[in-house]
Amino acid sequence: MTHPDLAAPARYAVAGNPVEHSRSPAIHALFAQATGQSVDYGRLLCPLDGFATTIRAFAADGAQGCNVTVPFKFEAFELAARRTRRAELAQAANTLRFDPTAQGGWLADNTDGAGLVRDITVNAGVTLTGQRVLLLGAGGASAGVLGPLIESRPAEIVVANRTVDKAKDLVARHQAWADEHGVALRASTLADVGTGYDVLINGTAASLSGGGVPVQGPVLKAGALALDMMYGPAARPFLRWAQAQGANGRDGLGMLVEQAAESFALWRGVRPDTASVLASLRAEVDALPDGTH
Numbered sequence: 001m002t003h004p005d006l007a008a009p010a011r012y013a014v015a016g017n018p019v020e021h022s023r024s025p026a027i028h029a030l031f032a033q034a035t036g037q038s039v040d041y042g043r044l045l046c047p048l049d050g051f052a053t054t055i056r057a058f059a060a061d062g063a064q065g066c067n068v069t070v071p072f073k074f075e076a077f078e079l080a081a082r083r084t085r086r087a088e089l090a091q092a093a094n095t096l097r098f099d100p101t102a103q104g105g106w107l108a109d110n111t112d113g114a115g116l117v118r119d120i121t122v123n124a125g126v127t128l129t130g131q132r133v134l135l136l137g138a139g140g141a142s143a144g145v146l147g148p149l150i151e152s153r154p155a156e157i158v159v160a161n162r163t164v165d166k167a168k169d170l171v172a173r174h175q176a177w178a179d180e181h182g183v184a185l186r187a188s189t190l191a192d193v194g195t196g197y198d199v200l201i202n203g204t205a206a207s208l209s210g211g212g213v214p215v216q217g218p219v220l221k222a223g224a225l226a227l228d229m230m231y232g233p234a235a236r237p238f239l240r241w242a243q244a245q246g247a248n249g250r251d252g253l254g255m256l257v258e259q260a261a262e263s264f265a266l267w268r269g270v271r272p273d274t275a276s277v278l279a280s281l282r283a284e285v286d287a288l289p290d291g292t293h
């Protein structure tokens with residue numbers, strides 16, 4: 001019988017294009033160390049037209065799963081035979097587990113929303129239940145978090161997007177889930193979001209294109225939480241805006257670490273402690289000069 005300590009490490013990777021800047025390998029190495037798990041987590045650069053082929057070869061080579069990042073989260077969802085409810089709602093997956101069944105009998109999950117909710121409620125200590133939430137954007141980033149946000153039972157979630165039809169589609173897909181959880185869910189243009197929100201979550205790519213925060217005027221209550229899903233220098237203009245609004249600004253670093261912990265738990269059956277990992281990443285990211293990542 002093989003002693004488990006002598007067995008080859010379980011292999012995982014982050015699959016995307018690009019992947020060279022991903023912090024996932026460092027995060028998972030720290031999780032593995034902290035939990036005593038034998039894990040080898042690398043990077044898998046997939047050609048834009050070769051995601052499925054690359055992933056199938058990785059699985060056939062004995063790997064046990066992967067995280068999936070831009071631009072393959074939708075394709076990853078399509079590839080899997082089984083999907084969690086939260087992946088179904090997102091129509092996108094950031095985590096695949098290569099269960100040892102027939103080829104392609106994989107499980108697709110999306111841990112982004114659970115990561116976001118945990119960062120807000122546990123790390124930031126902010127209650128979502130009963131609150132008014134404004135979610136900016138209706139692309140993949142927002143789609144990945146809306147289901148778990150609804151599960152945290154805020155009183156209301158408004159999804160506002162530059163292209164309002166995309167917000168309407170996202171809302172329509174989540175309407176039954178919102179009704180089930182007693183959440184008032186609606187779509188809005190960016191111009192008509194109204195005011196008095198307790199929590200704002202920025203899932204747009206506006207800061208990447210130099211557009212800044214895509215809402216005008218005072219939309220937040222004093223002391224509200226304003227969270228950008230980006231982190232590092234890309235999130236700094238948003239954080240300055242939040243401060244000017246009298247809000248508590250927060251970037252997406254905690255969400256990054258928490259979604260990773262959720263993936264690790266799905267694969268390994270043990271949820272790593274995130275506080276020390278977040279603290280060391282925080283020091284690293286805060287030291288980055290503007291214009292880098």
Ligand code: ATR
Binds near residue numbers: 137163214
């Ligand atoms: P991701 O997967 O990162 O969410 P995406 O699907 O391209 O990427 O979505 C980007 C989001 O940022 C969209 O909601 C987009 O709005 P549109 O649907 O109208 O394109 C939003 N976005 C990008 N640049 C923006 C800007 N300058 N102002 C406002 N919203 C912007």
